[in-house]
Amino acid sequence: MDIASILGLVLCGIVFIFGILTSGGISAIGSYWDIPSVFITFGGSLCCVLASYSLHNFTEGIKSFRLVLRTPDNNTPETIRQIIELSNIARKEGLLSLEERAASLDDEFLKKGILLIVDGTDQELVRAIMDTELASIEERHKTKIGFWDALGAMGPAWGMIGTLVGLVDMLNRMDDPSAIGPGMATALITTLYGSLLANWICTPVASKLRENNAEEVRLKEIMIEGLLSIQAGENPRVIEEKLKSFLSPRDKESWSSESGGEPIG
Structure with missing residues (x-):
């Protein structure tokens, strides 16, 4: 969580x-x-987003809220260690030996790249295939992020619509001065709901999904760079130093302390 x-x-x-x-x-x-205000603000916002997306993307957008509650499994240092281990295996036993190792990997993206290398695919074609796969993943993520951005934009707009409905109702009852205050308060509730929808839920969810997307894209870029380096026959020490450039300063410091300051390989 x-x-x-x-x-x-x-x-x-x-x-x-x-x-x-x-x-x-x-x-x-x-x-x-206020139930009518809830209906106008939340119902109107969701209906507008539904009109903007296909039913499938709308449903996937709603489900993506669960992703915010889960910690992404993006362990960059561990992924780099896996790639270095693969480079050592390839250097000692050849690229074909990676096929057996690929079967034990959980990450489908990394596994796909290894199998492309094992099959003898041209290096430029491997990069093109992996980049296309990465672009497809990022596009799916952006669709979910766009859902929450759209919902966040609709919230305040429909809150204002609800306020205008409330004001019209209040002005139609101006003959009763005692109803003006409560009527104005009820009218403003929809604006409050719209602001809460946008700033309490939608904006934080979209921001977290963007952060998760950036981390996953960076991790897969590391995989691509590492796999192409393995295919090119680069020294595992060189691969390690190359991939370490993706690490944050804290992870680099931790890496150095764990490896005793010496490159693996």
Whole structure:
């Protein structure tokens, strides 16, 4: 579970409720709940996004919320170690020996690259195939990110629509001065809901999905670079130094301490 995402979303709710309680007390909470406003804001926003996407992409966009709650399995140092291990095997036993090792790998992207190399595919063709695969993965991710961006944009817009509906209803009852205050409050609730939808849910979800996408793309770029280096017959020490450039300063420091400052290979 991604503790940061879960904690952030929960704390947003706590901060919001705390603000209500400190300004109006427990009795004020009921004033912030209005079913027609929920229907207009959330229903209208979702329907607009549905009209903008295919049913499949809409469904996948909704499901992608689960990705924010899970910690991505993107262990860059471990992936680099795997590639260095593969380069050592290839150097000692030849490229064909990698086929047996590929069967034990969990990452389908890395496995596909190894099998292309084992089959004797031209290096430029390997890069083209892997880059196309990576572009396809990134495009799928961007579709999910775009879903939350679109929903976040629709939230405030439909909140304003709900407010205008409420204002029209209030103005039609101006003959009752006592109804003006409650009517205005109810009208503004939809704007509040729209802002909450955009800034509490959609923006954080889209930002986290972007971060996860960037990490996965970077990891797969490391795989491509490593596999092409193995195919080119480069020394495992050279491959290690090349791939270490992708590591953050902290990971580099950890790597050096674990390897005693000497390159693997």
